[in-house]
Amino acid sequence: MEAQALQQLYYQMLRIRMVEEKIAELYPGQEIRCPVHLSTGEEAVAVGVCAGLSSEDYVLSNHRSHAHYLAKGGNLRAMFAELYGKVTGCSMGKGGSMHLVDLSAGFLGAVPVVANTIPLAVGAAFTSKQKNQERTIVVFLGEGATEEGAFHESMNFAALHSLPVIFVCENNLYSVYSPLNVRQSKARDNCVIARGYGMESFRDNGNNILAVLELAERAIQKARNGEGPTFVEFSTYRWREHCGPNYDNNLGYRAEHEFLEWKQRCPVISFEQRLRRDGLLSDAEICQIKERIGTEIEDAVAFAKSSPWPDENLLLAHIYAERRIDGVAT
Amino acid sequence: MTRQLKYVEAIREAINLCMEVDPNVYVIGEGVPDPKGIFGTTTGLQQKYGAERVLDMPLSEDGMTGMAIGSALTGLRPILTHQRVDFALLSMNQIVNNAAKWHYMFGGQTCVPLVIRMAIGMGWGQGAQHSQSLQAWFAHVPGLKVVMPVTPYDAKGLLISSIEDDNPVIFLEHRWLHNTFGDVPEGIYRVPLGQGRIARRGKDITIAATSYMVLESLRAAETLSEVGIEADVVDIRTLKPFDSAMIAESVQRTGRLLAVDADWKTGSFAGEIITSMVEMVWGSFKCPPRRITLPDSPTPTSAALSRYYYPRAVHIVSAVCEMMQIPKERVSLPHETFGIPLDVPDSSFTGPF
Incomplete structure (x- = not known):
């Protein structure tokens, strides 16, 4: 892989990290008035998967979607404006953090009801196949979503019709405060379940960007070759609380040492160290990159803060589509 | 033809x-x-x-x-x-x-x-x-x-x-x-969403009904006509968007409203029809509006119980008589007229679904 491409992966992960740290910093100011689910610590999955996709490909996501949105090329200004509830937001202020969208980047949408976008992704893949669009669809889901019926129904149909969809499971061990061992049998293996439905499945370390990239590219290539769906599961860890800007290890639902062990395996820092070691990234370059991202974030926040609120007449707008526009507006 | x-x-x-x-x-x-x-x-x-x-x-x-x-x-x-x-x-x-x-x-x-x-x-x-x-x-x-x-x-x-x-x-x-x-004409034609239909013209009472209950309302209207009561039967057709204006216009002409909707009473669309009309044309009412719905009960299976469950033309006639203050003895009840059991649409229906 070329140095530039590797640097790009680093840049993407760092950018997501810095954006979310900024949100955590701003959140107590009470200007971001919607729930936020930060994915600090999980950046490698989003970046590694989206690196292999084009803007024509679609990504769908869940409540923890900032990383997916940004990795897919979602507009940063529109994202911050959406968090601030402004009319310049990606959903005109009607969605908030849990309903990000950027159609021009191929980010079809995110919703917080667990597993809800999984069958939607299968539907988008159905369209891709019906219309010979050669478009690959990726849906990001947490391991909690694999407990929902919709996950199983979607896998079954995707395999039955050999659809170009990739189910990317980010296994961060917890659903809010509930650990895996109160939700799934020890004997359970989602990769085995996926194979049972008739699709290939793979598992790897979700904090290793290159491992993610490799598996994702394999699945994407398969989808593009018309070889059907793939299930991939990446182990990773959410650093901060389920919802909100804080750390919550003090609650006692998970052990501090577990958190610290995962923190040691930070996807951003570990990759940074690797690039340094291989002579692909200098201290000066890292400084430059951080400065560049910092400036971009400052600009996006300023844009959000200075943008107008949605007008009252928008309350009752968009309840019904008023003209035939054949699905996604172009 | x-x-x-x-x-x-x-x-x-x-x-x-x-x-x-x-x-x-x-x-x-x-x-x-x-x-x-x-x-x-x-x-x-x-x-x-x-x-x-x-x-x-x-x-x-x-x-x-x-x-x-x-x-x-x-x-x-x-x-x-x-x-x-x-x-x-x-x-x-x-x-x-x-x-x-x-x-x-x-x-x-x-x-x-x-x-x-x-x-x-x-x-x-x-x-x-x-x-x-x-x-x-x-x-x-x-x-x-x-x-x-x-x-x-x-x-x-x-x-x-x-x-x-x-x-x-x-x-x-x-x-x-x-x-x-x-x-049914051949080729493509469209009935717009959001428009009701006057299924029958009448001057004495508005019967606003949904789905199959429109047919029962029309049967009831025929019976009522025999004793000189002419019902305006409005087929709601689309509940959303709701053509409240059509019903309001009808109630303004008749002064009476009976909403007929085969859904449970509590929170029913029949209640929505009545509320809308109370808001829109309160001054036109000559008597309190009424609704005929399913009772607030799951559907029973036995034919013996379902005869008390499903509203039919007979129930509509009965309600209209009460609203118009006409003795029910004067009206021949529709299920007797048509001679059909209450749990099938007509005599050709022999099950199972």
């Missing part, structure tokens, strides 16, 4: 015509291509359009509704079919959380042109899980449109409008209407 078609044939013709002109339209549902073809509404379509556009589906109502929504968001126009409303309850999450909301919650950038056909059962021991209506639930949700055609003409014209609409449309077909006949 005008052409007569069965309701199910009118439905099938609407689907066929839309599939012919728009390659994005496809049909999916449990049993869609099977020999019985959803009561005859989808027979022959797979032979004509192939297995890619006319599909059976796994028994996964929630997941498949999500799939249909995802395909609608990306350019297709699915017609999803359930043989009973009751089965579609497994998909309420996708209908309410996604189909109804994607257009709004993403600021109007995407839309969900999806039709979900659901059949409503009645009588013949359909019981608690084969006979619910639930139109009030669907009408409650902003973002959904709710259609209940009564005549074969409207079934075709409203289905074409629904398929061409860019929004999720809940299309409720009553099983007791499927075998009715009526005039």
Whole structure:
């Protein structure tokens, strides 16, 4: 892989990290008035998967979607404006953090009801196949979503019709405060379940960007070759609380040492160290990159803060589509 | 001579015509291509359009509704079919959380042109899980449109409008209407969503009814006419958007309102009709408005119990007599007139569903 491409992966992960740290910093100011689910610590999955996709490909996501949105090329200004509830937001202020969208980047949408976008992704893949669009669809889901019926129904149909969809499971061990061992049998293996439905499945370390990239590219290539769906599961860890800007290890639902062990395996820092070691990234370059991202974030926040609120007449707008526009507006 | 078609044939013709002109339209549902073809509404379509556009589906109502929504968001126009409303309850999450909301919650950038056909059962021991209506639930949700055609003409014209609409449309077909006949023109025509229909003109009372209850209301009106009471029967046709203006105009002429809706009383659309009219034309009422609904009880199976459960023409006549202060003895009750048991639509019906 070329140095530039590797640097790009680093840049993407760092950018997501810095954006979310900024949100955590701003959140107590009470200007971001919607729930936020930060994915600090999980950046490698989003970046590694989206690196292999084009803007024509679609990504769908869940409540923890900032990383997916940004990795897919979602507009940063529109994202911050959406968090601030402004009319310049990606959903005109009607969605908030849990309903990000950027159609021009191929980010079809995110919703917080667990597993809800999984069958939607299968539907988008159905369209891709019906219309010979050669478009690959990726849906990001947490391991909690694999407990929902919709996950199983979607896998079954995707395999039955050999659809170009990739189910990317980010296994961060917890659903809010509930650990895996109160939700799934020890004997359970989602990769085995996926194979049972008739699709290939793979598992790897979700904090290793290159491992993610490799598996994702394999699945994407398969989808593009018309070889059907793939299930991939990446182990990773959410650093901060389920919802909100804080750390919550003090609650006692998970052990501090577990958190610290995962923190040691930070996807951003570990990759940074690797690039340094291989002579692909200098201290000066890292400084430059951080400065560049910092400036971009400052600009996006300023844009959000200075943008107008949605007008009252928008309350009752968009309840019904008023003209035939054949699905996604172009 | 005008052409007569069965309701199910009118439905099938609407689907066929839309599939012919728009390659994005496809049909999916449990049993869609099977020999019985959803009561005859989808027979022959797979032979004509192939297995890619006319599909059976796994028994996964929630997941498949999500799939249909995802395909609608990306350019297709699915017609999803359930043989009973009751089965579609497994998909309420996708209908309410996604189909109804994607257009709004993403600021109007995407839309969900999806039709979900659901059949409503009645009588013949359909019981608690084969006979619910639930139109009030669907009408409650902003973002959904709710259609209940009564005549074969409207079934075709409203289905074409629904398929061409860019929004999720809940299309409720009553099983007791499927075998009715009526005039149906050939070719594409549209009945707009959001317009009621005056099914019968009268000056004394407005009977505003949904779905099959329109036919019962018309039967009641014939009986009432014999004693000089002329009912204005309004077929609501689309519950959402709701043509309240048509009913208001009627109530202003008649001064009386009876809402007839075969759904449970509490939170029913009949209640919505009455509330709207109280708000809009209170001054026109000569007597308190009334409603005829199902009792707040699950559907019993036994014919002995269902005769007390389902409202029929006899109950409508009785209510109108009370509202008009006419002795019921003067009226020959419709079920006696027609000589049919109360748990079948007519004598030709011999079960099972």
